[in-house]
Amino acid sequence: MLSIFITSFIVGGLICVIGQLMMDVGKLTPAHTLCTLVVAGSILDGFGLYEPLIDFAGTGATIPITSFGNALTHGALAEAEKHGIIGVLTGMFEVTSSGISAAIIFGFVASLVFKSKGTI
Amino acid sequence: MDEKKYQQLEQQITPKPRYLKNCILAFVVGGFICFIGQFVALFYISFFDFTERTASNPTVATMIFISMLLTGFGYYKKIAQVGGAGSAVPITGFGNAMISAAIEHRSEGYVLGVGGNMFKLAGSVILYGVFSAFVVALIKTILVGLGVVSW
Amino acid sequence: MVNKRGLLTFASNPVIASTGVTVGPLETKKSPFSKYADKNYDDERCGLKTNEQGHAKMMEDACMIALSKLDKTPTDAEFVLMGDLVNEMTPSNFAASTIGVPYLGMFSACATSVSSLLMAALLTESGMAELVVAGSSSQHNAIxxxxxxxxxxxxxxxxTAQWTVSAAGVATIIPHIEGAPIITCGTIGIVTDLGLTDPLNMGAAMAPAAADTFKRHLEGHGSTVEDYDLIMTGDLGKIGFELFKTLLDRWEYDVSSTFRDAGAEYYGKHPEFLAGASGSGCSASAYFSEVYDKLLSGTYKRVLLIATGSLMSPLSYQQGDTIPCIAHAVEIQMK
Known part of the structure; x- marks a missing residue:
């Protein structure tokens, strides 16, 4: 039980370090970095490597943006397994809907509630 | 003065990013966000009917909610200035990208402003996530069909 | 044979009769220049609905303050020349619409403070104007x-990142009178592009433009570094200013004392502002506040102000283009 907190911290932290290196050394913008990580996540799932990482690290693997790519691929693959090639299209958002819907809903709520400020 | 020489001079004078310090901070901030996420997941597993697997959905939604509060009150960008990728890579950073754009563009109205601009930073993440998932799943489905690999 | 291209000399000695400077709430708290400002706001939008409206309000107030110091109203002014960084300069357009003075929008990015000042001096020199208002502004949130x-x-x-200031600086230019700082000459910059592309390191992109204009001004007008009490660049920031001084050092100018940069000093020693300030309100509010006051009090007799601007847009740098930069110089003397 306790060990998952430690592995979560370490794996999550390391994924962020990879992102930091891409930004500092590779001179990528944050947006480019995130896109690359998302693509990396979905490729890893193609090889079946991301799910074992989730088992090992818990939220350390599900909170970083790489899990978004993984979840998309995972949904598509699960549906493809059942329905063949058409499932690739229909299954994509099956697993990952919560992140996007939460971001859209809370984004809209925030635009109602908050005002942007230029404080440092 | 020609371009090459000036760019060399510029490289000399412009301070380099402090790679080690930035990486350590990214590790600590990013790790800490995942660590908090683990508590949230534990909460959903203990008090609601979620398994370790299914808990990740409500956890992600809760983290984005926290991100909304931090963004709205102006703390997220302060965390980001310290944490760098440590705050950008977790799903909270994805939330921050959408939420900050939504807040910023309210002055142009709720349809063209909030609606039209909410995805301007996060949209590319969704695009490349979806497209790469499509390609990966398509290749794997074809390979399975050909009998090269199994599910 | 000295190259005279782009050089301006004002034989009729037009003067800066008054200035008006307004600064935003953050600048009021953090900037050493704010104590010279005429007005500051508690609210970053000046109590209005949008950032851009607040931006226009700052500009309008600065114009009105500068005119009121002369006991004039906008109806007395013949021209207003001003600009900012927002698309199509809408804040300046709205400010001009409120004050109702014949208006020419000026754009040299962050060098607009000096370009509008030079054009105002030129209108006065030509005898076509008795009172011209010139200035520029920027507002952090909008930019x-x-x-x-x-x-x-x-x-x-x-x-290397710089913080866009919320401030407006305006000057009124009239034909020669005694006891006011004289605009003696100026140099229009040549757009310089040494291939830098990082929009978060604009100081480095602008430094060669500033150095080029500096050299052309001194050679063209036959002056030396020692002639000036102050040589102040606009918004190079800490890193750009270092580069600027390094370039001048290589050309064997003495850069030890008289040089300052408004952007590098704008937020004092606060480290959270990184390389310093930028924005078209930066040079305008520094030049027309502290520098103008010190000219009036006689602390400075002769100053050279070189405002720098990076002439890029989000579109141009996203399309991978380099950052073209400009610097305009104006020389002001107190006799």
């Missing part, structure tokens, strides 16, 4: 969202 990210977006800024 940031246009050129970079939403304000609350968390992106880590490097040591």
């Amino acid at each position: 940031e969202r246009q050129f970079r990210y939403p304000l609350q977006y968390g992106s880590q800024k490097g040591a």
Whole structure:
């Protein structure tokens, strides 16, 4: 039980370090970095490597943006397994809907509630 | 003065990013966000009917909610200035990208402003996530069909 | 044979009769220049609904303050020349619409303070104007969202990043009178592009433009560094200013004492502002506040102000273009 907190911290932290290196050394913008990580996540799932990482690290693997790519691929693959090639299209958002819907809903709520400020 | 020489001079004078310090901070901030996420997941597993697997959905939604509060009150960008990728890579950073754009563009109205601009930073993440998932799943489905690999 | 291209000399000695400077709430708290300002606001939008409206209000107030110091109203002014960084300069357009003076929009990015001052001097010199208002402004929130990210977006800024100021600076220019700082000459910059592309390191992109204009001004007008009490660049920031001085040092100018940069000093020693300030309100509010006051009090007899601007847009740098930069110089003397 306790060990998952430690592995979560370490794996999550390391994924962020990879992102930091891409930004500092590779001179990528944050947006480019995130896109690359998302693509990396979905490729890893193609090889079946991301799910074992989730088992090992818990939220350390599900909170970083790489899990978004993984979840998309995972949904598509699960549906493809059942329905063949058409499932690739229909299954994509099956697993990952919560992140996007939460971001859209809370984004809209925030635009109602908050005002942007230029404080440092 | 020609371009090459000036760019060399510029490289000399412009301070380099402090790679080690930035990486350590990214590790600590990013790790800490995942660590908090683990508590949230534990909460959903203990008090609601979620398994370790299914808990990740409500956890992600809760983290984005926290991100909304931090963004709205102006703390997220302060965390980001310290944490760098440590705050950008977790799903909270994805939330921050959408939420900050939504807040910023309210002055142009709720349809063209909030609606039209909410995805301007996060949209590319969704695009490349979806497209790469499509390609990966398509290749794997074809390979399975050909009998090269199994599910 | 000295190259005279782009040089301006004002034989009729037009003077800056008054100035008006307004600064935003953050600048009021953090900037050493704010104590010379005429007006400051508690609210970053000046109590209005949008950032752009607040931006226009700052500009309008600065114009009215500068005119009121002369006991004049906008109906007495013949021209107003001003600009800012927002698309199509709408804040300046709205400010001009409120004050109702014949208006020419000026754009030299952050060098607009000096370009509008030079054009105002030229109108006065030609005898076609008795009172011209010139200036420029910027507002942090409005500029940031246009050129970079939403304000609350968390992106880590490097040591080269600069903070756009919320401030407006305006001067009124009239034909020669005694006891006011004289605009003696100026130099129009040549657009310089040495291939830098990082929009978060504009100081480095602008430094060669400033150095080029500096050299052309001194050679063209036959002056030396020792003639000036102050040589102040606009918004090079800490890193750009270092580069600027390094370039001049290589050309064997003495850069030890008289040089200052408004952007590098704008937020004092506060480290959270990284390389310093930028924006078209930066040079305008520094020049027309502290520098003008010190000219009036006689602390400075002869100053050279070189405002720098990077002439890029979000579109141009996203398309991978380099950052073209400009610097305009104006020389002001107190006799």
